[in-house]
Amino acid sequence: MISRIENERELVLERVFDAPRSLVFQAFSKAEHLKHWWGPRGWTLTVCNIDFRPGGVWHYCMKCMDENQGDFFGFESWGKAVYEEIVQGEKIVYVDFFSDAEGNEASGMPSTRVTLEFHELEGGKTKLLNRGQYDSAESLQKVIDMGMMQGITETWDRLAELVADLK
Known part of the structure; x- marks a missing residue:
C-alpha cells in the first residue's frame, strides 16, 4: 500500500488488488462481503446495516x-457512513463518522469524507485509490495516533484475501 498526506489534511492511500474492478467494488457495496473483511485482524462486524445508495447510511459495529489484543478484547467500535455519490463500479463517496449504537455521531471525534476510486488495470487487476479528507491537520493526526494506518493495512489485507477467494 502506498500512502501520502496532501495539504496537511488529506490522506491518500493506493493499493492494487489482484481481482476485477467489479468484484472489488462489490466488496464495498454488499453487507455479506463487508462482514468478511472490514476491520483489522481480530475484529468482526457484529452489526452491518447498509443502504447502498446516495443519501443511504451504512451503520456498523466492529468488535x-x-x-490476544489485551484491553481491546470485547471492545466495540461503532461507525456510520452517509453515502453522497455512487458511480457503479467506479466511485463511492461517503462521510464516515464514529457513532454510537443508535447511529448518533460521537462528539469530539473526527469525521472523514472518503472518495474511493476503482481503476481497472491490465490482467484483471484493480487499483483502489482512497482519498480521506479531514476538517483539519489535527483531525487527521488524531486518527493516525489512534492506529488507523495499521488498521487500514490489516483491513485491506483482509479485502485482498476475500477477493482472491471470490474470484
Whole structure:
C-alpha cells in the first residue's frame, strides 16, 4: 500500500488488488462481503446495516474478538457512513463518522469524507485509490495516533484475501 498526506489534511492511500474492478467494488457495496473483511485482524462486524445508495447510511459495529489484543478484547467500535455519490463500479463517496449504537455521531471525534476510486488495470487487476479528507491537520493526526494506518493495512489485507477467494 502506498500512502501520502496532501495539504496537511488529506490522506491518500493506493493499493492494487489482484481481482476485477467489479468484484472489488462489490466488496464495498454488499453487507455479506463487508462482514468478511472490514476491520483489522481480530475484529468482526457484529452489526452491518447498509443502504447502498446516495443519501443511504451504512451503520456498523466492529468488535474485538481476539483475546490476544489485551484491553481491546470485547471492545466495540461503532461507525456510520452517509453515502453522497455512487458511480457503479467506479466511485463511492461517503462521510464516515464514529457513532454510537443508535447511529448518533460521537462528539469530539473526527469525521472523514472518503472518495474511493476503482481503476481497472491490465490482467484483471484493480487499483483502489482512497482519498480521506479531514476538517483539519489535527483531525487527521488524531486518527493516525489512534492506529488507523495499521488498521487500514490489516483491513485491506483482509479485502485482498476475500477477493482472491471470490474470484
